[in-house]
Amino acid sequence: MIERIGQRTLRFAGQPVLLSHAAAVGKKEGEGPLGSRFDFVAENDRMGQKSWELAESELQKTAIRRALDKGGVRGEELDAVLAGDLLNQCIGSFLASMHSNVPYLGQYGACSTMAQGLALGACLVEGGAARRALAAASSHFCSAERQYRFPLAYGGQRTPTAQWTATAAGAAVLTAPSYAPAGEGLRITHALFGKMVELGVTDANNMGAAMAPAAYDTLCALLNDLHAAPCDFDCIVTGDLGRVGADLLLTLLREDGIDLSPVYSDCGSLLFSDGQDTHAGGSGCGCSAAVLCGPLLRDMREGKLRRLVFAGTGAMMSPTSVQQGQPIAGICHAVVIERSGA
Amino acid sequence: MNGMEYFNAFWVGGAICAACQVLIDKTKLTPARILVSLVVLGVFLQGIGVYQPVVDYAGAGATVPLLGFGYSLAKGVAKAVAESGLLGVFTGGVTGAAGGIAAAIVFGCLFALLAKPRSKS
Amino acid sequence: MKLDQRKYQQLLARKCPRSPLWKDCLKAFLFGGAICTVGEGVSNFWQFRGLDTADAAAATAITMVFFGALLTCLHWYEKLAKHAGAGTIVPITGFANAIVSPAMEFKSEGLVLGLGAKLFVIAGPVLVYGIAASVVYGLILYAMGGGGAA
Numbered sequence: 001m002i003e004r005i006g007q008r009t010l011r012f013a014g015q016p017v018l019l020s021h022a023a024a025v026g027k028k029e030g031e032g033p034l035g036s037r038f039d040f041v042a043e044n045d046r047m048g049q050k051s052w053e054l055a056e057s058e059l060q061k062t063a064i065r066r067a068l069d070k071g072g073v074r075g076e077e078l079d080a081v082l083a084g085d086l087l088n089q090c091i092g093s094f095l096a097s098m099h100s101n102v103p104y105l106g107q108y109g110a111c112s113t114m115a116q117g118l119a120l121g122a123c124l125v126e127g128g129a130a131r132r133a134l135a136a137a138s139s140h141f142c143s144a145e146r147q148y149r150f151p152l153a154y155g156g157q158r159t160p161t162a163q164w165t166a167t168a169a170g171a172a173v174l175t176a177p178s179y180a181p182a183g184e185g186l187r188i189t190h191a192l193f194g195k196m197v198e199l200g201v202t203d204a205n206n207m208g209a210a211m212a213p214a215a216y217d218t219l220c221a222l223l224n225d226l227h228a229a230p231c232d233f234d235c236i237v238t239g240d241l242g243r244v245g246a247d248l249l250l251t252l253l254r255e256d257g258i259d260l261s262p263v264y265s266d267c268g269s270l271l272f273s274d275g276q277d278t279h280a281g282g283s284g285c286g287c288s289a290a291v292l293c294g295p296l297l298r299d300m301r302e303g304k305l306r307r308l309v310f311a312g313t314g315a316m317m318s319p320t321s322v323q324q325g326q327p328i329a330g331i332c333h334a335v336v337i338e339r340s341g342a
Numbered sequence: 343m344n345g346m347e348y349f350n351a352f353w354v355g356g357a358i359c360a361a362c363q364v365l366i367d368k369t370k371l372t373p374a375r376i377l378v379s380l381v382v383l384g385v386f387l388q389g390i391g392v393y394q395p396v397v398d399y400a401g402a403g404a405t406v407p408l409l410g411f412g413y414s415l416a417k418g419v420a421k422a423v424a425e426s427g428l429l430g431v432f433t434g435g436v437t438g439a440a441g442g443i444a445a446a447i448v449f450g451c452l453f454a455l456l457a458k459p460r461s462k463s
Numbered sequence: 464m465k466l467d468q469r470k471y472q473q474l475l476a477r478k479c480p481r482s483p484l485w486k487d488c489l490k491a492f493l494f495g496g497a498i499c500t501v502g503e504g505v506s507n508f509w510q511f512r513g514l515d516t517a518d519a520a521a522a523t524a525i526t527m528v529f530f531g532a533l534l535t536c537l538h539w540y541e542k543l544a545k546h547a548g549a550g551t552i553v554p555i556t557g558f559a560n561a562i563v564s565p566a567m568e569f570k571s572e573g574l575v576l577g578l579g580a581k582l583f584v585i586a587g588p589v590l591v592y593g594i595a596a597s598v599v600y601g602l603i604l605y606a607m608g609g610g611g612a613a
Binding site for chain 3: 347348351352353354355356357358359360362363364365366367368373374376377378380381382384385386389400401402403405406407408410411412414415416418419420422423427428430431432434435436438439440441442443444445446447449450451452453454455456457459460462
């Protein structure tokens with residue numbers, strides 16, 4: 001049963017099980033500090049495909065296939081796939097699932113898509129609409145650049161606040177407890193759907209600044225509703241605020257007397273090292289999806305983390321909206337994941 | 343042919359680029375807008391008679407930056423209007439810059455066909 | 464805390480790193496100057512081969528466009544541009560880069576609607592406004608009496 005607690009938080013009494021998860025990343029991401037913690041690292045970002053869009057869908061397909069294999073679930077046993085990416089009409093995702101013969105729900109939450117998919121998937125499973133659901137998200141540096149910015153070979157200069165769209169995908173299988181092996185560890189206990197927050201940011205090269213207020217809004221609401229302090233969690237991780245946005249979020253919370261820093265991480269800041277010249281860090285749907293479904297959930301399974309808040313962040317914009325002078329809003333969906341049992 | 347000629351080309355061309363870098367870093371102007379402004383400015387400066395002396399002094403330092411593209415458009419139109427009047431208004435500019443435009447199209451197609459897609463690292 | 468747009472913009476002005484202006488300008492100056500110096504050499508080469516000044520200028524433009532297109536095709540231009548900024552955008556080699564790079568990129572959508580149509584997606588406005596400005600200038604010259612001057 002789904003219960004609303006406080007203002008906006010959803011509590012899943014039945015606690016949908018996060019059965020299995022997998023992450024697939026590109027070459028540069030594989031060379032980063034988390035490289036050894038992903039299930040699949042591509043040798044070539046083109047993935048042997050004719051286009052970057054097909055390469056992205058292949059990467060997402062790889063993550064989905066690995067997640068299903070690890071959970072011992074066959075594709076046709078899924079009652080829903082909730083997948084999304086950054087491309088127009090979510091082409092990376094629908095191409096990845098086009099021939100999988102399962103009910104498909106396309107998601108768009110910009111870079112917060114993985115959190116959106118997990119939260120909605122948990123609702124479907126908890127509400128009995130799906131026995132098993134899969135959430136997936138992907139992004140690809142090359143397909144995103146050509147849609148949002150410039151051709152790859154164009155000689156542009158990136159600003160210090162710019163972030164690097166990760167070539168990455170993550171997938172996670174959710175099941176109702178009765179369909180999971182007994183004693184299974186990871187469960188989704190709460191979710192909170194974010195509101196769009198817009199504070200006059202118009203610079204498409206400063207997504208961290210556009211998203212930080214939304215992360216602030218969501219995390220404040222979640223902590224309030226749960227009557228919790230940051231230290232009640234082992235880790236609170238945002239999607240892809242990057243170094244600029246993460247700094248802004250910590251500053252905003254500090255002004256409220258909340259110190260997030262002891263438990264705080266950001267997927268975008270974790271994915272690349274300083275030497276990889278990504279400027280403010282990683283971004284893209286695949287960034288938070290892969291860091292969650294790779295290193296973070298592995299850490300939970302290994303017992304290094306017991307209670308995690310995954311706050312996926314997204315910047316709501318398109319080249320059209322920016323050219324028409326519209327501001328960029330941030331959005332942040334949060335999911336609480338707990339490790340139960342031994 | 344002497345050293346000064348190269349030095350002049352170097353510093354004038356470099357200065358034009360550095361001035362545009364200030365615009366990129368300090369204003370919201372995107373590179374595309376700056377290129378458009380440079381070409382129109384080149385036409386204007388040549389029109390009021392300011393750019394020819396710069397070209398005489400700096401050579402390629404003035405003609406290689408996109409201001410020089412505007413300069414050739416303006417020069418072409420002035421020549422054509424003098425020779426063929428109203429018709430020259432329309433034919434002169436493109437004639438003046440025809441080499442650069444045709445080269446860009448032909449080499450653009452050619453190298454695009456030859457190029458291999460590659461990701462950045 | 465109630466988030467407030469004015470306060471947040473002040474926070475951004477304080478917290479967001481800015482482009483290193485002097486370093487960027489110095490690099491733009493050096494790279495841009497170097498490309499123009501090469502252009503001077505090319506121009507001298509064509510004059511040495513017997514072209515007059517005007518023809519040499521056109522031949523130089525064509526040659527520089529060729530270099531820009533070649534370096535773009537080899538994925539070298541983007542690597543230079545990362546450092547050079549305006550130093551590689553402003554010279555005519557940058558115009559070539561702006562034409563070749565989308566043509567390369569959108570080849571995957573076909574030779575006509577991909578390569579052909581996207582060739583001018585970045586550099587097109589330069590031609591549109593450049594040629595329009597030249598026509599305006601021509602009209603003024605014509606109105607002033609046949610353009611004998613200038």
